[in-house]
Amino acid sequence: MKEKTVYICSNCGQDSPKWIGKCPSCGEWNTYVEEVVRKPVAGTRPLSGLEPVKSKPVILSEITGGDEPRIDMHDEELNRVLGGGLVPGSLVLLGGEPGIGKSTLVLQTVLRLPEKKILYVSGEESARQLKLRADRIRHNSSDCLIACETSLEQIYVNIKNTQPDLVIIDSIQTISTETIESSPGSLVQVRECSASILKFAKQTNTPVILIGHINKEGSIAGPKVLEHIVDTVLQFEGDQHYMYRILRSIKNRFGSTAELGIYEMRQDGLRQVSNPSELLLSQDHEGMSGVAIASAIEGVRPFLIETQALVSSAVYGNPQRSATGFDLRRMNMLLAVLEKRVGFKLAQKDVFLNIAGGLKVNDPAIDLSVISAILSSNMDAEVERDTCMAGEVGLSGEIRPVNRIEQRIGEAEKLGFKRILIPKHNLQGMDTKKLKIELIPVRKVEEAFRALF
Numbered sequence: 001m002k003e004k005t006v007y008i009c010s011n012c013g014q015d016s017p018k019w020i021g022k023c024p025s026c027g028e029w030n031t032y033v034e035e036v037v038r039k040p041v042a043g044t045r046p047l048s049g050l051e052p053v054k055s056k057p058v059i060l061s062e063i064t065g066g067d068e069p070r071i072d073m074h075d076e077e078l079n080r081v082l083g084g085g086l087v088p089g090s091l092v093l094l095g096g097e098p099g100i101g102k103s104t105l106v107l108q109t110v111l112r113l114p115e116k117k118i119l120y121v122s123g124e125e126s127a128r129q130l131k132l133r134a135d136r137i138r139h140n141s142s143d144c145l146i147a148c149e150t151s152l153e154q155i156y157v158n159i160k161n162t163q164p165d166l167v168i169i170d171s172i173q174t175i176s177t178e179t180i181e182s183s184p185g186s187l188v189q190v191r192e193c194s195a196s197i198l199k200f201a202k203q204t205n206t207p208v209i210l211i212g213h214i215n216k217e218g219s220i221a222g223p224k225v226l227e228h229i230v231d232t233v234l235q236f237e238g239d240q241h242y243m244y245r246i247l248r249s250i251k252n253r254f255g256s257t258a259e260l261g262i263y264e265m266r267q268d269g270l271r272q273v274s275n276p277s278e279l280l281l282s283q284d285h286e287g288m289s290g291v292a293i294a295s296a297i298e299g300v301r302p303f304l305i306e307t308q309a310l311v312s313s314a315v316y317g318n319p320q321r322s323a324t325g326f327d328l329r330r331m332n333m334l335l336a337v338l339e340k341r342v343g344f345k346l347a348q349k350d351v352f353l354n355i356a357g358g359l360k361v362n363d364p365a366i367d368l369s370v371i372s373a374i375l376s377s378n379m380d381a382e383v384e385r386d387t388c389m390a391g392e393v394g395l396s397g398e399i400r401p402v403n404r405i406e407q408r409i410g411e412a413e414k415l416g417f418k419r420i421l422i423p424k425h426n427l428q429g430m431d432t433k434k435l436k437i438e439l440i441p442v443r444k445v446e447e448a449f450r451a452l453f
């Protein structure tokens, strides 16, 4: 064994024989960390125990298997976020903060998969702990194989002996290979192990799900390197204080990253939330000011979501502005529009904005409800409970058209709303005859204001 010290960029995984301040590959500063690596002597067998395959170029049109069916995970939310099921031979990374429910999500999913042989490798918990969790979830499949193992070599032995259809590794930060003298969870270990697992997945066409922890900065510890290696990165997020958990796809070689899955953490595992509006609308705010409801779209699904604002006179010199679940800069821009175009004096006011349910919404169509919630709180006047809205607000106070308006209107109607404010431009060519909900087309913030209050 040869021992050497390398320096590795903790952002992108670039290595260098000496320490450097700025990474030449990703341009980040101060990201190089020292790691001791023992290289295996030449001629050792590859980690996975598989012989290296000699490959030669093939003609694209002659490649078969492109339409291989995806594996149905028996979980609509997960299937959708994966882009229509799990692709055989793919490597999926599921990241999230400790305690958010990653192990629960994966365990309950694999317990529900019929006729699939699963190998669940846990480097964090004992078999008994896993059993306790499985009991809690109360799914009675018992075909799942559990291995409490942290050595990659040993995991390959287990795989060879059991020939599973799907492998789970919980978590990648606890796994290490003997060929490298570096502690589990270090950059080199994480990189080597996941690269080896990727090779295994591709060669044997076995899908592997890796669970990964997220560090304080919110990136997956053992960092971007991992995100580059794997095919799909899913992130499980949510606020510890809320019951809702959101599954997002950050990278997906086999599908869209616009998808979103919503779950509710219960005493007996995670429940799929197929109708997100039910969670995002609080039941009772009759007579409350500062609340407006938007018909938003994340991924392909429309849902109605509550925006809440609190406007009060600034007690200290500088007014405070804060936004949860919404871009603060965008809120400041909307405040400037209100100030300049509608003549509201908000410069000396504290403004707090909150999107219900701990959700982050990127859909620009919620602008109109943000503005309405702010105005409603400022004037202490209620927006009627049966009214919702969708519309992007431009710099001159115009209400700009939004995409997929029919879906937004449809969802609002389905949930029993009586009126919806929409951008006037969106009316063109729309068939409104069958609609039971009243459409209120608006062109400017002032018009919306008059329609609401």
Ligand code: TYD
Pocket: 096, 097, 098, 099, 100, 101, 102, 103, 104, 105, 133, 136, 137, 265, 266, 267, 268, 269, 270
């Ligand atoms: P866990 O899956 O262990 O999180 P992770 O693997 O991401 O670290 O989930 C831990 C939390 O979930 C823990 O605080 C207990 C809670 N939980 C429930 O509320 N209901 C359940 O059915 C289960 C299994 C866990």
Ligand code: MG
Pocket: 102, 103, 104, 124, 170
């Ligand atoms: Mg866990």
